[in-house]
Ligand SMILES: Nc1ncnc2c1ncn2[C@@H]1O[C@H](COP(=O)(O)OP(=O)(O)OP(=O)(O)O)[C@@H](O)[C@H]1O
């Protein structure tokens with residue numbers, strides 16, 4: 198069964214005035230198709246306002262599609278009775294780490310989700326310990342979240358989701374407010390969860406360098422999926438990306454420019470190491 | 481400057497008072513306060529003093545920390561003393577111009593000041609030995625019977641704990657906004673009271689906007705983590721009475737019993753001031 202199966206989903210935000218009349222409609226998603234298999238690592242790219250966050254909220258059943266259908270692990274998110282189960286299946290990590298940490302102690306925050314699931318006390322503690330170890334923050338279990346660094350806070354938020362044992366985790370620009378070190382920590386945590394635990398990861402990001410680890414990339418523009426494919430396929434089309442106001446990783450850009458200048462390097466180079474290897478082969 | 485404000489000041493230690501169930505401590509503090517106002521005879525005050533001194537000793541909280549609790553209320557205290565001193569009628573012992581001090585007034589002033597100070601000591605001892613989280617948990621548990629009359633007890637407790645989590649964040653943000661406005665030429669220091677209050681508007685508006693945005697984000701994050709209110713929710717750290725908590729209850733009963741005894745004894749041996 199597909200982890201995520203979205204067919205032609207659309208969504209528009211409505212602005213409502215005091216009398217309850219709709220004054221304005223903003224179409225945030227227009228016919229998005231998305232199929233994700235269990236265990237995949239997906240990156241979603243797109244300029245500001247392209248509808249990435251709207252898509253993420255759909256996956257967590259925080260909003261339901263106005264048109265089209267969305268199945269999460271076989272459950273229709275439009276059905277009210279499925280909503281809680283969908284939220285158990287896909288966890289969601291948001292951009293601002295401060296605004297998603299509820300408790301004043303790290304371990305209590307991680308336990309918040311399992312408490313909501315109505316688990317037994319012992320099970321909650323097991324899960325809290327397990328997930329704090331998974332994000333490498335077990336030593337900070339008694340700390341106050343306010344005293345942690347941005348990257349650590351974001352990992353607390355991830356642990357809070359992991360403790361609910363979702364099959365899929367959606368991360369909406371989790372690294373946008375972090376410094377390079379914090380970004381590396383968070384991305385490393387995501388990859389480890391994907392590889393070790395087999396959790397499906399949907400990573401929404403503005404950083405091309407974070408997308409190269411994905412199995413597949415979706416590129417969004419004005420509420421539609423314009424491109425979809427492996428990182429190599431996507432990043433060997435820099436002109437199309439540029440039309441969507443997206444960049445390519447620096448190594449890819451350099452390779453592309455070298456190729457244009459007549460140096461025979463292959464398409465779709467993603468990392469500096471690959472580029473070095475290609476250039477050495479050429480010599 | 482705003483960082484200095486601490487809410488629910490907690491003094492970390494590992495005393496027996498710190499380890500007691502917060503519910504026991506709340507009940508104890510209430511009992512102490514009620515006794516303070518119900519049993520007003522010298523023996524009762526002596527007993528209260530003894531109780532307080534022994535509790536402070538057991539708590540291992542430094543005495544000057546406890547005395548510091550009076551500081552914000554020192555004007556209220558002075559006012560109470562002055563009013564009682566000059567306005568209580570009786571046999572005047574000092575008279576000068578329009579001011580008269582009666583023996584009754586002196587007695588009342590001393591008693592009222594003592595009561596207020598003991599009240600502050602008792603409550604601050606409670607907050608010094610109880611973490612804010614334990615306090616909200618305990619209040620939720622103690623107020624649970626009110627759910628029968630449709631008081632949203634869980635929601636109130638959740639609001640309190642979220643407030644405790646966000647107060648430092650919002651204070652920091654206020655600090656930041658004030659600095660940003662100062663850099664743009666805003667002046668928060670000079671002028672009269674009205675001018676000062678007016679100068680706070682450019683701080684409050686962005687603060688409220690940001691607070692609402694945070695509230696919205698937090699609500700989404702809580703919903704995404706399957707929060708649907710108190711129903712069907714379990715506790716990670718359930719409150720459970722230990723042996724020491726029952727012993728504390730026993731101790732409180734003895735205290736109450738002795739208090740009642742002082743009252744009975746007092747009727748037989750009237751003590752003149
Ligand atoms: N609550 C809302 N009310 C009205 N319109 C909204 C709301 N949230 C988003 N929109 C609009 O929907 C469109 C898509 O927004 P969305 O937040 O999904 O974009 P995004 O790709 O996540 O952008 P960003 O990179 O800035 O996070 C935008 O045009 C935005 O203005």
Ligand SMILES: [Mg+2]
Pocket residue numbers: 249250251369370
């Ligand atoms: Mg967004």
